Amino acid sequence: MSLILLHLLPATFYVALAVFSLPRTGARHSDGRHIAALLLFTALCSHAFALGEVMLGDGEFHFGLSIALSLTLWLAMLFYSLESLVRPIKPLLSVVSIASAVFVVLPILSPGHPHTLDAGNWAFRMHVVVAMLAYSLFTLAVFHALLIAAAERHLHGRTSVSIEHALPPLLTLERLLFRLISTAFTFLTLTVASGVLFSEQIFGKPFTLTHKAVFGIASWLLFAILLAGRWHRGWRGKTATHWLLAGFACLLLAYAGSRFVLEYILNRSI
Structure with a gap:
């Protein structure tokens, strides 16, 4: 159960980030960027911790399809965060955040048969x-x-x-x-x-x-x-x-x- 919650935590942050990144009116741009950056940082850190548990939690290096997909979306979000330092793109952030929320829980919901490297x-x-x-x-x-x-x-x-x-x-x-x-x-x-x-x-x-x-x-x-x-x-x-x-x-x-x-x-x- 604790492992499930470990993956649901970043999924929750990703969903919150996706919702917050939807175009809105009446919100101050500077405050919005700070909140989005905080949500993104928290989601990336919690996602990385969850990945570390499924890949290296028992002292061995496990890798399979669900882990690879989750890692791919984590890296995509990381690259977006670097790109957003120069030019944030809110619609892109919303879409990638939803995809990340789905794939972060994939190693738990559908682990497959990862092999030990x-x-x-x-x-x-x-x-x-x-x-x-x-x-x-x-x-x-x-x-x-x-x-x-x-x-x-x-x-x-x-x-x-x-x-x-x-x-x-x-x-x-x-x-x-x-x-x-x-x-x-x-x-x-x-x-x-x-x-x-x-x-x-x-x-x-x-x-x-x-x-x-x-x-x-x-x-x-x-x-x-x-x-x-x-x-x-x-x-x-x-x-x-x-x-x-x-x-x-x-x-x-x-x-x-x-x-x-x-x-x-x-x-x-x-």
């Missing part, structure tokens, strides 16, 4: 860290892209929901989006390259072209095409969003898909 294998641990950084940045980029798409739909009169008053200019949002994608692509490149070139040191076996490797390389290629299209042809809007979503789908299938089959269909960890 070799804590002494530093190559593997660094590979996991870099991969999680790539996943979290691409996750935040997808939320950015969907927010831009919603704002563009409103500008073209195809939705009655007004959010553009709470957003920076679209060109600024697009620059932020591709900054996220470029950084995430760097981490993904390191992840794919290390998995291919140092497979024996990381996984203890030679590299083989499994479906996980195929989807991982496919996602790298799709993101590379997206960035090349942005730099050479100025891709933006729907074109950029479609390539981003396609690459993100392949990235999810590369890890989340294989882990879901193992943990929830085959009922095993490895």
